[in-house]
Amino acid sequence: ISPVVTKRTIVNWYERLQDRADTDAEKDAVLKFKQAVEDAVDARREAVDAVIDEFRKGVDEAIVGRKDSMKTARDNFKAAVDAAVAKAKTDCDNGETTAMIRSNFKKSLKDARETLKNDRKNADKVRAQVKKFAETRRAAVKKALADFDAALKKAITELKQAFGEIKTP
Secondary structure, three states, X not given: OOOOOOHHHHHHHHHHHHHHOOOHHHHXXXXXXXXXXXXXXXXXXXXXXXXXXXXXXXXXXXXXXXXXXXXXXXXXXXHHHHHHHHHHHHHHHOOOOHHHHHHHHHHHHHHHHHHHHHHHHHOOOHHHHHHHHHHHHHHHHHHHHHHHHHHHHHHHHHHHHHOOOOOOO
């Protein structure tokens, strides 16, 4: 189990490095290292926060789109049923036969139900969109962590060079 790294732990780490620095060049290197690490942490945090916000926004938009599609399908169904009822009333007033009115009404309702079924089936599926957003988020977070690791390794290498632990090329 790895220990939890807290702000105090990091401050102690910087203080130990500063105590170890003997020359002005080493002290400057520690300050540069501290700034590089903090800049890398800030950049990582901003990148991850931005991608998470984008993910949430995309999911919210997908949900709203799905709700709108379903509302439109429901409204269209209601309008089709209302039109079928109105046509049945008009046919009654015009003296059509009961069998014909019933047959037309049943067919209109069947068509309305079929249209509703198709509209519901064709409405955007949220799950597929969320999966796509999650993959994008995962890749962006992975890149942010890789960028952080690269920046941290560079800062450590420069610090070691300043302390003479690594020969400069």
